[in-house]
Every structure is written in C-alpha cells, then in structure tokens.
Amino acid sequence: MNAGIRALGRIAPQLATLAAILILVAAVFPGFFDISLANGRLYGSPIDILNRGAPVALLAIGMTLVIATRGIDLSVGAVMAISGAVAASAIAQGLGLAATLALALGAGLLCGIWNGILVAVLGIQPIVATLILMVAGRGIAQLITEGAILTFSHPGLLFIGGGTIAGLPMPVFIWIITGLLVGLIVRRTALGLLIESIGVNLRASRLAGINTKILLVAVYMASGLCAAMAGVIAAADIRGADANNAGLWLELDAILAVVIGGTSLLGGRFSILASLIGAMIIQSVNTGILLSGFPPEFNLLIKATIILIILVLQSPRMVAAFRAGRRVRKTAEAKEESAFS
Amino acid sequence: MNARLLPLLATVAIFLAAYAICYAQFPAMLSTRVIGNLLTDNAFLGIVAVGMTFVILSGGIDLSVGAVIAFSGVFIAVVLRETNLPPPLVFLLLLAITTSFGAFMGAVIHYLEMPPFIVTLAGMFLARGAAYLLTLDSVPITHPVFSQIQDLYYLMPGGGRLTLIGGLMLAVVLGGMLLAHRTRFGTNVYALGGGVQAARLMGVPVGRTTIAIYALSGMLAGLSGIVFAIYTSAGYPLATVGVELDAIAAVVIGGTLLTGGSGYIFGTFIGVMIMGLIQTYIIFDGTLSSWWTKIVIGILLFSFIVLQKGLVWISSRERVRPAGAK
Numbered sequence: 001m002n003a004g005i006r007a008l009g010r011i012a013p014q015l016a017t018l019a020a021i022l023i024l025v026a027a028v029f030p031g032f033f034d035i036s037l038a039n040g041r042l043y044g045s046p047i048d049i050l051n052r053g054a055p056v057a058l059l060a061i062g063m064t065l066v067i068a069t070r071g072i073d074l075s076v077g078a079v080m081a082i083s084g085a086v087a088a089s090a091i092a093q094g095l096g097l098a099a100t101l102a103l104a105l106g107a108g109l110l111c112g113i114w115n116g117i118l119v120a121v122l123g124i125q126p127i128v129a130t131l132i133l134m135v136a137g138r139g140i141a142q143l144i145t146e147g148a149i150l151t152f153s154h155p156g157l158l159f160i161g162g163g164t165i166a167g168l169p170m171p172v173f174i175w176i177i178t179g180l181l182v183g184l185i186v187r188r189t190a191l192g193l194l195i196e197s198i199g200v201n202l203r204a205s206r207l208a209g210i211n212t213k214i215l216l217v218a219v220y221m222a223s224g225l226c227a228a229m230a231g232v233i234a235a236a237d238i239r240g241a242d243a244n245n246a247g248l249w250l251e252l253d254a255i256l257a258v259v260i261g262g263t264s265l266l267g268g269r270f271s272i273l274a275s276l277i278g279a280m281i282i283q284s285v286n287t288g289i290l291l292s293g294f295p296p297e298f299n300l301l302i303k304a305t306i307i308l309i310i311l312v313l314q315s316p317r318m319v320a321a322f323r324a325g326r327r328v329r330k331t332a333e334a335k336e337e338s339a340f341s
Numbered sequence: 342m343n344a345r346l347l348p349l350l351a352t353v354a355i356f357l358a359a360y361a362i363c364y365a366q367f368p369a370m371l372s373t374r375v376i377g378n379l380l381t382d383n384a385f386l387g388i389v390a391v392g393m394t395f396v397i398l399s400g401g402i403d404l405s406v407g408a409v410i411a412f413s414g415v416f417i418a419v420v421l422r423e424t425n426l427p428p429p430l431v432f433l434l435l436l437a438i439t440t441s442f443g444a445f446m447g448a449v450i451h452y453l454e455m456p457p458f459i460v461t462l463a464g465m466f467l468a469r470g471a472a473y474l475l476t477l478d479s480v481p482i483t484h485p486v487f488s489q490i491q492d493l494y495y496l497m498p499g500g501g502r503l504t505l506i507g508g509l510m511l512a513v514v515l516g517g518m519l520l521a522h523r524t525r526f527g528t529n530v531y532a533l534g535g536g537v538q539a540a541r542l543m544g545v546p547v548g549r550t551t552i553a554i555y556a557l558s559g560m561l562a563g564l565s566g567i568v569f570a571i572y573t574s575a576g577y578p579l580a581t582v583g584v585e586l587d588a589i590a591a592v593v594i595g596g597t598l599l600t601g602g603s604g605y606i607f608g609t610f611i612g613v614m615i616m617g618l619i620q621t622y623i624i625f626d627g628t629l630s631s632w633w634t635k636i637v638i639g640i641l642l643f644s645f646i647v648l649q650k651g652l653v654w655i656s657s658r659e660r661v662r663p664a665g666a667k
Contacts, residue, residue, distance in 0.1 A: 299470075
C-alpha cells in the first residue's frame with residue numbers, strides 16, 4: 001500500500017502536467033474528449049494521442065533503460081528506418097508475416113548489439129558510439145530500399161499499423177504491453193536495481209560483482225528492439241518504408257520524453273511509467289498544436305521552452321539551492337520554537 | 342614522436358591516399374577547378390566545424406549549429422526583403438544575435454551545471470523554431486550585393502576559382518589555428534578539456550572560458566550561415582538539417598579526441614576536405630548513390646574512434662610500464 005502511494009508520488013508531477021495540458025486544450029476545444037464508435041473502432045482526440053504517440057512511447061521505454069545506465073542512444077531514429085526497410089523488403093520478397101517481423105526485430109537487436117559492444121567492450125562514450133549508427137544507419141536503410149520508398153500492401157503487416165482490437169488501434173496495445181512487460185521485468189527482479197547501480201557508479205558496480213558488460217549490451221539491445229518495433233509500426237502506418245524520413249528526429253523526442261519523466265541524464269533512478277507519461281505529454285502538445293491551427297512548427301519553440309524549464313528545475317545548482325533554502329527555514333523555525341519554549 | 346600527432350598524421354595520410362585513388366581513376370580530380378569547388382562547396386561546413394572543434398576540445402558539444410545556420414539564412418533573407426538596411430549591417434546584426442545566443446547557452450551550461458548536450462539540444466529547437474517564426478517558405482535573396490559577392494574570385498592557375506567564401510573558410514581555419522595554439526584563450530580551452538577541476542585549480546577562469554567557447558561557436562555558426570546564404574542565394578528554415586552531425590564527424594575524423602583536451606584545428610579542416618572528397622568522388626563516378634557518403638563517413642568515424650581508443654590505451658600502458666619496471 002505504502003509502495004503504491006510512493007509510486008504515485010513519483011509520477012505526480014508528470015500526471016499533473018499531462019492533466020494541465022489536456023485541460024488547456026479541452027478548454028479551447030470543448031469537443032476534445034469526445035470519443036465516438038464507428039465501424040467497430042473508437043475515434044477521437046484521446047485515442048489519436050494514444051495511437052500517434054506509439055513510436056515515441058516505444059522508443060522512450062528503451063531510452064529510459066539506456067539513460068538509467070548514464071548512456072544515451074542517438075541511433076534509435078536510424079534503427080527505425082533500418083527495421084522499416086527490412087520489413088518492407090522482406091514482405092516484398094514474399095516472406096511470411098512471422099519471418100518478416102523476426103527479420104525486422106532481429107535487425108534492431110543487431111543494431112543494439114553493435115551499440116552495446118562499442119559502449120561496453122570498447123569503452124567509447126555512448127553519445128559518440130551511437131552517433132556512428134545515427135550517421136551511417138540511414139545510409140544502410142537506403143541501401144536496403146535501394147533508394148526508393150518501398151511500399152507494400154500485405155494485410156497482416158498493415159494490421160500492425162492500422163488494425164484494431166476491441167476498438168483500440170493496434171499500436172496502442174503494442175506500446176502498453178511492451179511497457180508493462182519491461183516494467184515487470186525490471187521491477188519484479190533485481191535487474192532494475194542493477195541497471196540503476198551501473199548508472200550511479202560503473203566501477204563500483206563492477207567491483208561489487210555485477211556483470212556490467214553483459215548488462216550494458218542487453219540494455220542497448222532492448223533499446224534497439226524497441227526502436228525496431230517503432231520502425232515497423234511507422235512503416236505499416238504509411239504503408240511503406242521511407243529511409244530518409246522514418247523516425248527522423250524521434251530520438252530527440254524520446255530523450256525529451258525520458259527527461260520529462262524525471263529520469264536524470266546523469267544516470268541512476270528511472271521510471272518507465274513516468275517516461276511513458278512523458279511521451280504522452282509530448283504527443284498531447286503535438287495534437288493540441290495541430291488542433292489549435294498554429295503551424296506545427298510552433299512545436300519546436302514549445303518543446304524548447306519545456307526543456308529549458310525542466311533543465312532549470314533539474315540542475316544540481318537549483319536542487320542544492322532549494323535544499324539549502326529548506327534547511328535554513330527549518331533551522332530558523334527550530335530556533336523560533338526553542339525561543340518560545 | 343608525440344602520440345598526439347598520430348591521429349592528425351593518420352587523417353592527412355588518409356586524405357592523401359584517398360586523393361591519390363581518386364586521381365588514379367579520374368585524372369581530372371587534381372585540377373585546380375575541382376580543388377576550388379571543393380573549397381567553395383564545403384566553405385560553410387568548414388567554418389562551422391572550426392567552432393565545433395573548440396567546443397569539443399573543451400569537452401563539450403554543440404548541437405545547435407545546424408539550426409543556427411538555417412536561422413541565419415532566413416534572418417538575412419527576410420530582413421533584406423522587408424527593410425532597406427545595407428547587407429553589411431544585416432550581417433553584423435546577425436553575428437551579434439548568434440554570438441549572444443551562443444554565450445547564453447554557455448552561461449546556462451556553466452551556471453546551471455547541465456550537460457552541454459541537452460542545453461544545446463534545447464538551443465537547436467529554439468533556433469529552428471525562431472527560423473520557422475520568420476518564414477516557412479524558401480525566401481530568395483535578390484540583393485545585388487549578393488551576386489557581386491558571388492562573382493568575386495581569385496583565378497588560380499589552371500582555371501580554378503578560389504571564391505570569396507572559399508577564401509573566407511581558409512582564413513577562419515588559419516585564425517582558428519592561431520587562436521587555439523598561440524593565445525591564452527586556446528590554452529584555457531585545452532585545459533578545460535583535460536579536466537574542469539584541474540583547470541580550475543590551475544587558475545583557468547572556467548566560467549568566462551566556457552561562455553566564450555560557446556559564443557565563438559555561435560558566432561562561427563552565424564558566419565557559416567552568411568556563407569550558406571551567399572552560396573545558395575536563399576534562406577530556408579528547413580535547410581542544413583543535420584549539419585551539426587557533419588561538423589562533429591569532421592572534427593572526429595580530423596583526429597580530435599571527443600573527450601576533449603587533444604586535437605588540432607588543421608585536422609578538422611582535413612576532415613572536412615575528406616568528406617567533401619567523398620562527395621566529389623561520388624559525383625565523378627556517377628553510378629554510386631549519394632547514400633554511400635553516409636556509410637563511408639560512418640565507417641571513417643568508427644575507425645578513428647577505435648584508433649583514438651587504441652592510442653589512449655597504449656599511452657596509458659606506457660605510463661604504467663616504467664613504474665612497474667623500476
């Protein structure tokens with residue numbers, strides 16, 4: 001019971017922000033929360049936010065784990081492009097749905113292994129290690145699609161992007177189930193604790209007997225797998241693999257979602273749930289701006305403002321100043337009390 | 342031999358070898374026309390990469406430069422269209438804006454003690470957003486001064502043209518080399534890259550230097566934006582997406598250590614030339630697709646990072662061995 005309350009307290013700021021944004025948008029558009037059922041499928045802005053936010057939510061799951069180890073994965077956008085290209089070309093060559101998905105997700109895992117080996121075995125700092133795949137990845141994706149936008153019309157593959165189960169779009173199920181699974185795996189075992197310990201102090205964790213190399217590679221593999229799923233969804237959504245634009249700049253949105261979720265870029269404690277709410281906050285801002293008729297480009301200014309505010313709140317100086325302020329107030333109160341007694 | 346020179350020598354060797362391969366296949370590659378174009382086409386990248394070198398030497402990173410270049414082009418185009426201000430004044434105004442923008446980011450990094458990566462990411466969103474606010478379209482620049490500047494060039498023997506913007510890039514590289522290796526500011530930058538704590542104890546003014554580094558990067562990004570506007574005769578808010586990555590790649594290929602503290606401005610210049618050479622080769626070949634550029638740059642990035650890791654490893658072993666021997 002106590003743990004539940006504490007967990008709620010952890011995500012309270014994110015929930016409050018999400019609620020504030022939704023209320024703000026709903027105040028301008030009274031029909032914002034309307035959900036209607038048509039052709040066995042739910043329609044409405046809230047459903048749209050859940051659906052459109054799927055790629056960033058999936059990326060945020062993997063990115064949270066990576067950032068918790070004090071790393072960063074810049075390559076997720078390029079990995080999305082690669083897995084989308086692999087899926088499209090596999091299905092075009094007549095492979096079945098299962099084989100296609102296995103190949104696409106396998107490509108993501110492979111990218112994750114590459115990143116993980118660079119970081120864990122060669123000891124390259126993560127921002128640089130993943131930069132290599134970020135630069136070269138889109139080239140590889142274009143090599144697979146041979147420079148064209150590969151389109152496909154396989155009903156099974158399209159279902160992943162646009163199908164519905166029980167009225168909800170398929171991508172919503174994918175990211176929620178993935179989030180639940182990963183959340184259970186890291187929180188019901190010691191895995192989450194080990195990941196956090198790597199982020200806090202890599203050397204101490206190794207000396208304490210944690211197999212940091214394997215764990216780091218596994219974390220980057222998880223990120224690659226999440227990116228591959230996002231890539232397949234994005235490709236199925238537009239019915240084609242676009243090596244140039246699939247997942248473009250989504251790595252930044254994913255990092256932003258994690259940062260909004262309160263996970264520090266300096267590693268350590270993380271919350272997948274908070275990151276997912278962060279992803280939904282970003283998508284609500286996007287949808288809200290679209291609805292309001294502002295050019296979507298305003299997104300960037302709003303995102304920049306959000307980052308700056310969070311940066312100021314998270315910065316070590318501010319935290320120290322806040323704590324010091326509280327301490328001064330407490331001692332002052334204590335003095336007053338002693339003076340009265 | 343100084344182990345720090347090894348990455349630079351490797352870069353130069355790769356450049357010469359690549360050029361030799363290109364020359365063997367297409368003898369025309371050695372003409373001054375191609376060399377002139379190589380300088381002109383990569384002028385904006387070279388200028389911004391010099392700024393990036395200072396940032397990376399200090400152990401930081403600046404992701405905002407691509408957006409700043411786009412903002413600069415849009416700013417110049419829109420101001421020239423809406424007002425009668427003379428272009429030099431517009432240029433000065435722009436440089437003042439981008440320099441103070443960089444200084445602001447440096448101040449945030451120093452005073453809030455935040456990672457440069459996320460601060461300049463916010464700066465990237467801000468600059469790109471500001472460019473969108475000015476216009477969403479590609480705005481042509483029709484001012485006569487621009488066509489005059491484009492026509493300015495020095496005719497090299499062999500018919501090659503060293504354009505004003507190509508020459509400007511060379512001047513920035515030379516200026517950067519002087520600033521890095523011959524001034525107190527340059528020494529402070531290297532010291533910061535070696536370790537902030539140690540630099541502070543040695544008496545390096547950490548705050549002032551950090552702000553100056555990002556201000557310099559912002560100024561050079563603005564200058565690069567001016568060059569890009571002259572080069573394309575237009576301002577477009579979606580232009581130069583990803584140039585920050587090209588600049589970082591050029592710095593790394595140029596042999597600068599990404600952890601800071603070791604590297605050369607001249608190496609960055611060679612790094613830019615290698616990237617330009619790959620593109621020129623693809624154009625000459627005609628059958629290769631442009632996506633090979635990205636893959637080759639990725640491979641080069643990887644090899645240089647591994648080379649640097651190896652060098653660091655060797656030098657750390659050498660430092661240990663004499664102590665163990667005695």
